[in-house]
Amino acid sequence: MIMETTAFRLFLSFVVSAFFSGAVFAHGGVVQEDDLCVIKVNYLRAHFKIYQPRVSGHEQFCEDLPAASESVFVMEYQHDALKGMPIDFRIIRDVTGKGRFARMEDIEQIDDLGSATVFYQEAVIEPNVFTVLHEFSEEGEFIGIVSATQPDTSKVYAAVFPFEVGFTGVGYWPFFIVVLLLLQLQYLVMSGRLRRWTKGRWSRAASSLLFCALLIAPAAPVSAEDGELRVSYSTPAGPPEINRIHSWILHLESADGVPLENATIEVAGGMPEHDHGLPTQPRVTKELGNGDYRLDGMRFHMRGYWEITVTVVTAEGSSVVLIPLHL
């Protein structure tokens, strides 16, 4: 009974401290939102994760790290503005004495930032995903500082996140149980198992709904008077084969067989079952007359079920036609 009370209190203190750290750094720090670890650089957000590939493999961490080891910090932008901003990344030993509660004001008061710094990545513009690597040589308390500069205004946005490397100051064994339980929960959440479990169900439900919608939705009409738009295609170089780039001839006509001229056509496609698009970016390169258009750059890289969406824009309006294709 006593044990349970102690465990419960420790658990409660965990919850409270998690709440506080979230509240303190809401204007620029790392927070756990639902099952996602997010870094907020002012209003700019990125999915944040840390790996220790040599000791923990694919396991993701949000702030605290289990060991002094090679650590890879990853920021996947949720905000496109970050793609064009110079971003720098600094890790310092916690010399503020504020621990979990350190914030930007405390960092600004450090006289010699250089000597406290254990890692510094100069500002770079990274259009895809921001990554840095640092090998911690010792355990302890650290603070990460990410700054992004708005190129137009030169305004600097910063995020500050204190974290611990190596679990220090761990007391007696009931505490371990709580930690283990939390780690297990974190593993389920961070490894995506929980997410996959729920997501799988949602996406299956969503895709079956979408499928039903596609079944009942007719190809959208170009305009009310013309009736529905019909799209057909032919492949002059023989039936489509995988791994071969080739061209299509698209034929566009209204339901009563009138060819559609001067249309702007965009083509996209992918495999809904595999969650990926076409390997190329095909384009209509020529209008051949009589409702025919040459579509170049088609390539499929797997057998299976593909969907090609043809978006047609004319003076009368726009519509989207889906071409199913079994390869």
Place this chain on the structure above:
Amino acid sequence: MRSLLLKLGVVVVVIVVIVIGWQNRSTEPPVWTDAEIDVLRSLSLASLPALPPDPSNAVADNAQAAAFGERLFFDPRLSANGGIACSTCHQPARHFTDGLPKGQAIGTSKRNTPSIVGSAYSPWLYWDGRRDSQWAQALSPLEDPNEHGSSRLQVVAVIAGDDAYRSAYRALFGEFGDISGDDPVALNNAFANVGKAIAAFERTLLPVASRFDDYVDAVADGNRQQRESLFSDDEVWGLRLFIGEANCTQCHNGPLFTNNEFHNTGVLSSPGELPDKGRVAGVQEALADPFNCLGDHSDDPARQCAELTFVRTGPELIGAVRTPSLRNVELTAPYMHKGQAATLAEALRHYNEAPDAMIGHNEAKPLELSTRELRQVEAFLKTLTAPSVPNAI
């Protein structure tokens, strides 16, 4: 108490025996359906189409160019220290790989050395597809400080200074022009021609039929006796998994067992390195390469270049690398773009788990195959080993 322990012991032993028996149970191999036979045929070398033309290389199919390129391929003079040839890493006896996680030349190269066999079929070269032809690719290691560490000036000077090379070059491409370095266009042109000769040789490196190809023939002919003598039950089950439940043919398809496309499969970063950005960066390099299909040194007057013109970029390509061929995979360890998997079993375990990618999104999904099934897939993969090396020299 003792009799209880004894009973418990007996129960444990019985369970262990049952589990081991189940793991090694013998099961009749499947009967292939028509649809499966169709898939098997699509993987057989008999289905390999003719070499796709390379209009950007006028000497691509010229036998003299191939002979000249072959000599260049093995010539260590095309390096800063006179000790590195293309064949240092692309060793014929190892199916043109080197058995190392990353290539070792003057320094350590960026990634694992891929085989060259069948690469004429690929629209993109390198793990990240940063070159769009064999000849453009062949130029790049010559000037890479960690690989040949040479320069175009030095490479062209070696060729102009060797009697046999000089006459071979002139017969194929005409006069050198001013290759002193004062005329960059003439120098780049001569350098591009060196790549085109090497590519003409590399184009001749084609896969040799393996036991798997013979098996497909036997299946297609309905020759049961031959079929059974060629493949063990485990190999048949492994093949069944390969084209089915294990999802391997999503990427490893066609007679070369690759779609030559780019996929993120969540492989762990290499020690001391950031996760590889892969294709998302490689595609930008290919587009900017002065030796690409649309560049001044391309021999294609029409500049068709469909792959480069209709290339796709986007965040899906973060961390994506090119699917390697699985032909002779048994002999080309270690695996993955930085040699992260030492053995086939390790590579298969990775795909079975399909962990979340460090950067980008892992396209693969966990397979949940048993250890027995993984062993069967591995057994099948070993049937792709060819009895001989192409162009053994």
